[in-house]
Amino acid sequence: MQQIEFIPLEKLKLDNKNPRLPSNFNNKSENDIIEWMLEDESIIELMLAIGQHDFFVGEALLVVKNGDGFTVVEGNRRLTSLKLLSNPSLATIRVNKVKQVLEETTKRPKSIPCIVFDSKEQIMQYLGYRHVTGIKSWSVASKAKYLYSLLPTLKSEGIKSQSIELAKKIGSKSNYVKKLLVGYKVYEIIKDNNFYKIPQLNETTFHFNYIPPLYSIQI
Structure with missing residues (x-):
């Protein structure tokens, strides 16, 4: 069974092949993905929750090694929220709302609980159950x-x-x-x-x- 590891936030990368992203995002930068994610109001709510209560270890990100960092296969919305809390200048839209969250919160997680897998394929069955069949559709x-x-x-x-x-x-x-x-x-x-x-x-x-x-x- 994989163990939870705490990985520095700066080593975690968004997955530009996330199925929730538009297909033309395959070669987009992290900044492009963050902007797209921010169009969803729930990112602001997630930032607020993490900023007030910290990052819950039970919501560990599922990641794979990628060069000198890690790609987050499961948990890209949470990672986006963490990156914006750490560096609000990444926001190119909803700038005032992001700023307001920073003013109303104090938690800035820097070491993030993750479960590291050898490959994306190893996460496949879990993701399939969780998102296609399971409770988090x-x-x-x-x-x-x-x-x-x-x-x-x-x-x-x-x-x-x-x-x-x-x-x-x-x-x-x-x-x-x-x-x-x-x-x-x-x-x-x-x-x-x-x-x-x-x-x-x-x-x-x-x-x-x-x-x-x-x-x-x-x-």
């Missing part, structure tokens, strides 16, 4: 993007066999996994066609939930 789009990203790691071929294999790994039903995989493939086609130039339709406004389960599409 991602959006439908994030679930589908995450599962689709795992296809290259599977031994089986074909949508049916892959759905069964993934379902076993995360403790879900294969039909549900299949719907997510096929739905994401449909979404990719729509995105590749520039959302068919429909006004105001883009990656952030598209409602993934409305994609029908088109099982005939090959992945």
Whole structure:
């Protein structure tokens, strides 16, 4: 069983392949990710909670070694909040709200509880259960993007066999996994066609939930 390690905040890096991020963020900088995260009001609330009560060891970040630092695979919202508490100048939006949080809080965690894994693949099953099947659910789009990203790691071929294999790994039903995989493939086609130039339709406004389960599409 992995033990909790306390890692300096400056050695922790945001994951630009986080399934919750837009797909065009794969090569974005940490500052870009922080700005995107800050658009969500809950980051301010999370900053306030950590700044008032400190960082709870039971919410340890899940990380993998990356050069001389660590990439946070699970816990990017918490890491964003920690970075903003430590360095509020990182905020390019909601600047006044970030400043207000700093004025109202005193805790500035510098050594962060983490669980270190050898690879992202080792975290896969836990993340799948926690966010796709379990109590801390991602959006439908994030679930589908995450599962689709795992296809290259599977031994089986074909949508049916892959759905069964993934379902076993995360403790879900294969039909549900299949719907997510096929739905994401449909979404990719729509995105590749520039959302068919429909006004105001883009990656952030598209409602993934409305994609029908088109099982005939090959992945």
